[in-house]
Amino acid sequence: MKHKAFFYLILLVAMVAAPFVFPDFRTQLATLWLMIIVALTWDMTGGQMGYNSLGNITFYGTGMYVAAVITIGLVYDVGDYTGAAGGGIHAFSEAQYFSGMFLGMLGAGLFCAIMAVLIGYITFGLRGPYFAIGTLGVAIATGELVSNWEWVGGGQGIALPVYPGDLDTGKLLFYFLYAGTGVLLFVFLKWLYATRFGGAINAIRDDEEKAEAMGVHTLQYKLATWAMAAFFVGVAGAISAFQLIHFEPLETAYQTINLGIFMVVCVLLGGKGTLWGPVVGAILFHVFKEVTWNYLLGWQWVALGALIVATVVYFEGGVVGWLISKKPQWFHVQGKSSETVSEERP
């Protein structure tokens, strides 16, 4: 128990120290935390509850737009602002910027949580691959609709005010916003998975009909889980909106093929249905992505597709799943080691 606390302390110190030790990689590290956040939230439904969503990116994009609309809407008329394409006439004071940022993050999270309940009410009736395809459809459709909505800038996107302080402090701020959200999410999930709630969603994954017969209100649990996941994705999207400053709907906000699939790959790479899997997977994937994007220009998507195929075909348990089967004592798993991680469901 003692060395476990020590382990977490080291990680916490590393998290705080990282942007100061590697000042040139601050944006990269911030993106790494974004990956960790989206991977952890994807695993809430995909790994722990057995509902593989391909549409969690909807909440990322919606979070971005809600944050932008709140920040701008507090000071100016949004239609006027987007009409001027973010020209120099619209200035933001420091107080306006930070209050917009705070309210934007909060509003984005809450809006996405409500949206998840509304969408989930329909899509959670779909099972298995239909759920995956249905949520993918929701993500693509939302992106297309937003890109045709002129009030929020249409296909050109929307531009937020630039961080008022100097650039380096800005990068630090965004790093710690992401990292803080990520740590909060991790601690929250560690607690959540140990409660009855965690047991209930695991029961839904293992056999939904039996869970229902045992008195678990499956729809309520599914909606609550997705709403929590959507809250954190929405907050992450809001931070991204301020970090990126300018974003457009199809390639940045509702980036179905990019981040929307990256989060799934992160989880599969690390190990589905484990607490540490998404974190490990996000780190591995981010390194893989940066290496291929830098050195295999043009072929990076081929490499990504090959990685997806290789992971799901040959390496289903992921890194953590493989570790659990090799070193069960590290994870306090007793008895049949190889079967505890297998996700095989008929």
Next chain:
Amino acid sequence: MDQFAANISLLFQFPVVNLKIVLDGVMIGALFALAAYGLALVWGVMNVKNLAQGDFVIAGGYVCWWLSQQGIPALLGVPAAFIVMAAIGWIIYRVIICRVIDRDLFTTLLATFGLAIMMAQILNLLFGSDTQSVSLGFDTLYFMDGFIDVPIAKLIGVLMAGTLAAGVIVFMKYSRMGQAIRATAQDARAARVLGIDTDKVYAFTFSLNAAICGAAGAIIVMVWVIQPFYGITHSIRAFVIVTAAGLGNLPGVIAAGLGIGALEQYGAHIFGIGYQQAIAVLLLLIVLIVRLIQQRRVRQNLQ
């Protein structure tokens, strides 16, 4: 909004426009139905939901386009695409699909999604990201004072699609392999017990599916346009059609294919061409929700 209303009122002022839209939609829908039939085949026989379906279509289109660039008559591109894509489909089955076939359904979905990303990007690197099409150089027929124009190329395309579909149906019904495929679809275990090499059947089915898609793509490049990243829209259309029609329901697949072709043309007419992908996706969601409500009713009856 005014724009949409004006477009709708145009439909009522000139009823002949409806005829043109439906005709266009049906001609393109015949090709969607072909790809959807391949999807239904693989889905029904081996329970693999192939998200790379649209990329097979696009790859077949590029085979035909590349051959016509080399000076070979474009009509020969259709059988060529059929053969090339059959080979590619067989390789893909051996390398990827045969390893995920008995895993849970999301695994196969994700594996084929990875495959789709890979194929789209390889096509992009090989042929560039421009939209391409092949002109057959045939005339266009005009009816009703020029309101309705029917390019002969499109008629030939529909004819070839029909011939291919008929050929596949006859093959499935009367050939030894077709019978083995249908037996495996009904009960793979029983088929194995009775001496059918199901692995061979799966390999053949997947390769046949890729070949059908390839031929459909080769026709699409002659009557429409292709681009490396159009694959996902074709995949979504195929899913819409199969989900709406149900598995093993061939007349349903054809009807749904033609219907979606027509609906998309209407959507493009009313909302503008920019909404085309959104329309395909929204149709998918509508179909899924309708199916869901139907099933909910069944479930209540059971209680």
